[in-house]
Each structure stands twice: as structure tokens, then as C-alpha cells.
Amino acid sequence: MEFDAIIIGGGSMGMAAAYHLTKRRKRVAVIDAFDPPHSEGSHHGETRLIRHAYGEGGNYVPLALRAQTLWLELEQAAGRKLFYQTGVLNIGTESSSFLHNVIESAETHQLPHERLTASDINSRWGGFQLPDSLMGCFEPNSGVLLSEEIIRAYRELAVVQGAHLMTNTRVKQMVDQEGAIHIIAGDKKFTAKQLIVTAGKGTNAVLSLLGTSLPLQPVRKTFSWFNAAEAVYGPDAFPAWSFENGESTYYGFPSIAQAGLKIGRHDRGVAVSAEDKLASFGDYPEDVQEVTQFVDRHMSEKLVHKDGKICTYTNTPDGDFVIDRLPGHPSVIVACGFSGHGFKFSSVVGEILSELVTEGQSSLDISHFSLDRFQVIFS
Known part of the structure; x- marks a missing residue:
């Protein structure tokens, strides 16, 4: 053939x-x-973020904007919903290079964005309880893709x-x-x-x-869902988000289709070979512990771990x-x-x-x- x-x-x-x-x-x-x-x-895992102002480098922004256009075109061609415009809140310290890159790329490419203090964030989205040491940059046109x-x-x-x-x-x-x-x-x-x-x-x-x-280098990664009140953490009430404070990097999603608040850790993970059978979710104590500690520290509601899954990153040396x-x-x-x-x-x-x-x-x-x-x- x-x-x-x-x-x-x-x-x-x-x-x-x-x-x-x-x-x-x-x-x-x-x-x-x-x-x-x-x-x-x-x-797999139902959802992925799309951010336009990009903490990993401004050279990604033209690709992200073209990708967004193509996602909307795919929705039309497929005749079903594939994107939720929840906005994406990028959270970090004032000295965070990631957050600095987000703001710089938003300004360079004239993307809609809003700088917010921790108090602003906690007030607007009651599901957060961020300390004053953190701040955010909100991108209203970004959101969640149904992967x-x-x-x-x-x-x-x-x-x-x-x-x-x-x-x-x-x-x-x-x-x-x-x-x-x-x-x-x-x-x-x-x-x-x-x-x-x-x-x-x-x-x-x-x-x-x-x-x-x-x-x-393949890396074993995990992500989790937590039971969450839809009125607080549903897509009409809560944004998708990324978090980087110099010590750890997390990302999260509102509760799409009542699946629960989804959270994963972006950094770290267990290096594996491509042929390895990945350890099941929960085989490592940190699979649940890390995201639960993050939720307890940064979310205002008492959330209970619901489910978790594993996936693979395939990393290049420079990311x-x-x-x-x-x-x-x-x-x-x-x-x-x-x-x-x-x-x-x-x-x-x-x-x-x-x-x-x-x-x-x-x-x-x-x-x-x-x-x-x-x-x-x-x-």
C-alpha cells in the first residue's frame, strides 16, 4: 500500500x-x-490547559494563538464542545521567572491580561486561600481543552x-x-x-x-481529582490555573462536567524507560500526599481526594x-x-x-x- x-x-x-x-x-x-x-x-485524563501568555517563553505565543484559532475551527467541524473559556490564572511570587515571562509575553503580544494580588484572587474566586506572598496574572481568553x-x-x-x-x-x-x-x-x-x-x-x-x-527522558507523572462544590469550583465559578513559587509547580482545572477539581504537579516525577510498565497510582505515597497538601494549603474548602491517574511526560533536556x-x-x-x-x-x-x-x-x-x-x- x-x-x-x-x-x-x-x-x-x-x-x-x-x-x-x-x-x-x-x-x-x-x-x-x-x-x-x-x-x-x-x-488522557479528560482535560488540558491552553495558555496564551506563556511562562515557558514568548516564542511559544504565536503558536498558542494559532492553536486557539484551530481549536475553535475544530469545534465547528466536529459539531461538539471541545473548549471551555474559563480563563487561566497564573500564580506565582513577584520574583517568579515563570510569572515574569507570562506578563512579558502578554504585554509584548498585546494579549488581554490582568495583574492581581493574592487578596484580589481570594476575593474574586472564593475557592482560593492564597498567602500575601503570591500574586497572579489572569488571561481571560484562555481555558480548558477536552483532550x-x-x-x-x-x-x-x-x-x-x-x-x-x-x-x-x-x-x-x-x-x-x-x-x-x-x-x-x-x-x-x-x-x-x-x-x-x-x-x-x-x-x-x-x-x-x-x-x-x-x-x-520519559517521566511517570500523576494527576488527581477532588470532590468539590460545583458552586465554588465549577467552570462558571472557578478558573483553570498554573502555580509556580520557586519550589514547586502545579496546575489545575475547575470541575468540568462535575468530575471534581483536578490538580497535578508539573515538576518532579519518576524517570522511567519507555518500555517500563508504570507503577499504578498510589504506589508512591507522594501521589496523593503532594496534591492533598497543596489543596489544604491553597484552597479554602475542605476537599477530599476522589481519584488519580498516571501518565507520561517525554522530556527533552531543555524542556x-x-x-x-x-x-x-x-x-x-x-x-x-x-x-x-x-x-x-x-x-x-x-x-x-x-x-x-x-x-x-x-x-x-x-x-x-x-x-x-x-x-x-x-x-
């Missing part, structure tokens, strides 16, 4: 790329080791547009030869002009078939993404290392990947995500 592009990894980036490529009338195959959406990657529903929407639309989808299928062999990629997956052979690898923590397992590996062609393999494009803050960009990353396939370059500046900054290992 011959295609214009084969995508290995049908999670957030891969399924978005399939949607954009089939929309451009390209013949596309998507191969995934599981059946997306699934719980083996980084897109698993988004994967379903991209999958359904891509298939309707002609994508060939192979689930629960592992790639066994790849050969880059004479301007084409030859793949054996399951018991079938495929050929494509270009290959996109968006395999998350499995990226190096895929690239090893081409004798290559990248400096990626920035990889979106580039693989050295020595000009027909292979790699998008990986989204380091726990990538989902919000998956709509625009999918568009970028489709442009790299069809136009040879991106309409947005992705030089910051080049592989030139790392050592690529060839075996």
Missing part, C-alpha cells in the same frame, strides 16, 4: 497531522500501537476524509531507501514518500529501526519541543519531546507537520525546535 505520508503514533500530534493532511487531500496512513484515545500516552474528545474528533474527521488507520499495531521494520520509506507493521507492508514520527515515549523505539536515537527532519533522513519528520506542556499546541503542530509534508516548510517559525541543539545518536 502506498501513501503520501505515514504517521507512526496516533495521539494528539499524530491524529492532528492526519486530519490536516487528509484535509489537503493527501493519502495518509496512521499506525498506533494502541487504540487512540488511550491511556498509554500523554493525552480525549479532541483525539476522537480528529480521528473521526481524518477517517471520513480518507485516512487509513491501523490500531493495536506495532511497526516491525523500516527502510529509508530511494526517496521512499518502506514499513512493515503487523503483517502488512507500506510505502510512503514521507514519514512522520509522533510516538511520544515510544519515539526512540521507532527511530531505532533507522539506527537513530534522540535525548528523550522545549522537537519538530524537525531527522538528520540523514530527509523524508523523516519527528515531532516529540513535548515535556508536559505540548497538548495545547497539537492543533497547530498538526498543521505544521502537514505543511512540512506538502510545502517543505512551516508558515510559522519553528527554528527553536530544531534538532541542531542536541546530539543525535546513530548506531
